[in-house]
Amino acid sequence: MSHQSSASRSARRFGVLLAASALVLTACSTPSAPGSDSDDPAATGDSTGVTDTTVTIGTHTPLTGPAAAGYSSISAAATAYFEYINEEGGVHGREIEYIVKDDGYNPANTQTVVRELVQQDEVFAIVNGLGTATHQSVLEFLNQNKVPDLFVASGSTSWNQPDKYPFTFGFNADYVVEGAALAQYAADELPGTSVCMLGQDDDFGDDFLTGLETALGADGVAHVERYSVSNQDVTAQIGALQAAGCEVVTLATINGFTALAIGTAAQLGWFPQWMASSSGADYPTLQGYLGDAAPQLLQGFIGTNYSPMGDDDWVTLFREINDEYNDGAPFDGNTIYGMSVAYTFAEALAAAGEDPTRESLLEAITSGDLQGNGIAPLAFAPDNHAAYLTVGITSVDQGVQDYIGTTYEVRGGAVTAVEPAPVALTGNGIPG
Template sequence: MPAIHVRLGALSAALAILAATSSGASAQKKYDTGASDTEIKIGNIMPYSGPASAYGVIGKTEEAYFRKINAEGGINGRKITFISYDDAYSPPKTVEQARKLVESDEVLIVFNPLGTPPNSAIQKYMNQKKVPQLFVATGATKWNDPKEFPWTMGWQPNYQSESTIYAKYILKNKPDAKIAVLYQNDDYGKDYLKGFKDGLGAKAASMILMEESYEVSEPTIDSHIVKLRSTGADVFFNITTPKFAAQAIKKNMEIGWRPLHFLNNVSSSIGSVIKPAGFENAQDIISSNYLKDPTDKQWEKDAGMMAWNQFLDKYYPEANRADLSVMYAYTVAQGLEHVLKACGDDLTRANIMRQAASLKELELGGLLPGVKVNTSDTDFAPISQLQLMKFKGEGWERFGEILSGDVGG
């Protein structure tokens, strides 16, 4: 009998030693450049000036959110240093700023840099350097390519799936539509156009009367609108960024062109697009969303919206709460917070991408009910659901069910 006791004692002692050594091993902290016991350095690139400067509010909201995190003790005890540079939506400038962030500032990641052409310009560089280009602020389909670009990941629903949803709506509700398309002449505009044509399928050639492109450097798109109207189209697909979207809505009304108007969701903000264009000019426009619209009364008592308002009251009181970009920024910053928390003490760039590729049914306060964040090592498209909405009075009214972005071509 005593011999058994001795053996058990030895075994438990061995197990205790094993537990101590294994917990010691797992407690080892791992860092890459830009992370330490006290700090996580995050880089960001935004168009604070130039033709897409309406989006600059995204960087300002993120800066405020990281201040909130720091005030509450940081992430696993580490404070965030957020370094955000202006690229004026100019790809050569984006390259310059990305190099500065990676090579001079030595950031751990570049988070939520904005725009399709700017991100396209730095994608190869970020992947060569193996620095996460995480949750890019553009819905281009190409960010979901983990095989070729394992260090780049999108965030919002991709443009092709969004425009496929509009195309399917048109086929179902206006099968004899005569369509005019205005699009920005870059990867962003072409991506939307491709999804739209894929969605219309064989009918695209006969239904689309004109595809008119504009350059982001043009001061106004008025002449393009006049040209599109001359086709006699009764459906208008407006693939533009905020400044040009507001111009298009206004010009349509000025020249008395009232087609069924589809507006891409990157320009559905009431604050930066609809209000400047005039509420009366925007009636019945159809768009889509995956975020709660802060101007929508139905969310007044919603827990997620109340938390958003409390955050703004304290950290960004001057924010325009009607600007959907503020809600977008808040939500993507929460997504990053979730990923960084999940990293624990392994703040390596590889582990950040691992955690970002392991999001399962994540619900965030700013997302519409039923819209969840999901990723895997073969799927770098975190959000792929949308709901259609129509502009009525001074706000958007959602209709129909939550549609999956992978509705196919």
Template sequence: MQSRRSILKYGSAGLLLGAGLALSGASYAAGKYDPGASDTEIKIGNTNPYSGPASAYSTIAKTLDAYFNKLNDEGGINGRKIKFISYDDGYSPPKTIEQVRKLVESDEVLLLFQPLGTAHNIAIRKYLNGKKVPQLFVATGAATFGDPKQFPWTMGWQPSYESEGIIYARWLMENIPNAKIGVLYQNDDFGKDVLKGLKMGLGDKASMIVATTPYEASQPTVDSEVIKLKASGADVFINVATPKFAAQAIKKVYEIGWKPTQILSNVSDVVNDVLKPAGLETSTGILSTAYLKDTGDPQWADDPGMKDFYAFMDKYYPAGDKSSKSNAYAYTVAQTLVHVLKQCGDDLTRGHIMKHAASMKGITLPLLLPGMSMTTSEDDFYPIEQLQMKKFDGTRWVHFGKVISSEDLQDPKKP
């Protein structure tokens, strides 16, 4: 179904999602602009795996497009409409490079927003920094995307994978101090960062890890890896995988009769895309971490921010899953970009955008968990640095324990 302001074009170039293509009405006051911005328009580029092994994440870009449609209906940002151009990269870094070059050199976007994938963002980072084009709020928690000295045009958004790994280590040492840990991880900076954080958190107890098994995103299944981890004698299974492989692993654990304590990376804690395909009963008891309110949790039914999210989904993305964490994620990161662009006023130059992205102070948004906020500086390119543990009860995720910040994680011995 084609929305009033979205045009979907399939072909070798990928998928083009253009919010606000036909612009009219009064122009905003003349301002300072770099390519991709004008008195009436802001062009934003994006890459996403609409196809390939991580295509479950395509709903993120579709939600972003829907949010910009909503924004345009409300008058845009400081009177300027958003033109959102998103191309399919098939979760292939070489394709990401090709599509990003097109966005910068042909489409002349003002900035890249939420390009998805760890290896994919690494592949385009040097190019974008060389061109001085913002690579803003990338869709990965790899620690390497918070390095303003080397890459001043690249900024992360979600909590780092290292922090996630440290939190799991803390929980295990407190609750299963004699655990034998087996880790399945994607063989890139995503998987390696969670594993690194786990080892950092365990410290001199790192020998609790009895087996680690990487997998490639191009392989069909992770069945053999799961079998290998069971054979190691591990009684804790840490599943650091993207949705397709995470679901396969959970299902395989059940099929082979392995009954470890399971911990699932929060990038794949989506009920409909991961836990339901794996089996809700099979998934019961799995642990993970969170920084967003669970859109499928009835405890938030009367929450004003959640009501606004549901209304947005009903009107602008009715085909989307309102209970999907991925859609809540996209909704919230879109609000973060809107905050930054509003602060820029009439100066929509790339350097000015990065200045405001790097000067957020205690920004709260409706779907962040209570007690969480975003703060950045010229030396801190990690907007969200807080997490909370949660457990799947067969129907929904139940949060427990305190919200843990990056300051808590700096000292591995701190409770």
């Protein structure tokens, strides 16, 4: 039976299931926290998914399908970090159980597996659900059911709407921030050059273009080409950018299309300055696509990032965890990303108290006290559900990708150069 048939039946039952789940959650919205005095109002709250020994969370991610090759390693890396922290005693004595469900990068499947996580597995929170279209399909459901929807794996600005979606928080620096930072770097370091864009024909490309125009002005982008991810040929777009005389090409692309664009341009004998958002700028992944030509084609390649990289204590720790708890899987930007997300959740859980509730978890995140492990401390606040408003500029030199020291904060429509303030590793990466 096809997924479409199953999805159709699920859709017909959705209203009934949603109403039922709302009644169930209303009935149990104020249970006493584990081990607390039920007569103490301060100790009440929704502790779904929490026992005396465990905290159960879940995620949706593509373990199969066309996006699996690029993204399935993220949840594996997060799982490895949770195994590391559990072996060290967990958080407040509780182990973190991470249920990973495959949605094949299909929104219909996402709706099915997220309902399972909430209604059957009764998770405490959804953590790092992956994909823009996939996660948008469950935004309303999670917020209506008051399930913490944490650290979405996408740079869409959809996740930063505290009034509309109070339970949802992003993790990636959003595409507006990354586009603005790259454009400002081009203006600062390559003044007078023709800055162009190649990007997806969806929200990714739209937000990224908004970021470019934030820094360069409405007329500052010389030429724009868009493509559909369903078409694995960008020859026409690359040819148009070349014909337009573009000197700097900024990319709103995932890694596979970054490599496709650079490889296609090389075949045409064209070598502009390439700049890409973090979604398409991971050197080890690009090297996998481009092979032996990567060091030459990517020399001087500019990107953005907000996670630890290069010669960093966090990277050293994550390599050790990867070797011991992740079967020595290939170590790349996805590994660092997955473990960084897992650490951030553990930090929030530690700050939520010895007897955490969904309410205390959200209070911990919006308190402004969480640091994370990035290029700058986390930016979460009651009126901001975006994790990073600051990104660093990265460059590839002789096959090594690292920060170059140039860092931008993008806030309130302004792009400001700031000093990097990376969060130092403490406590062997175990919060609290």
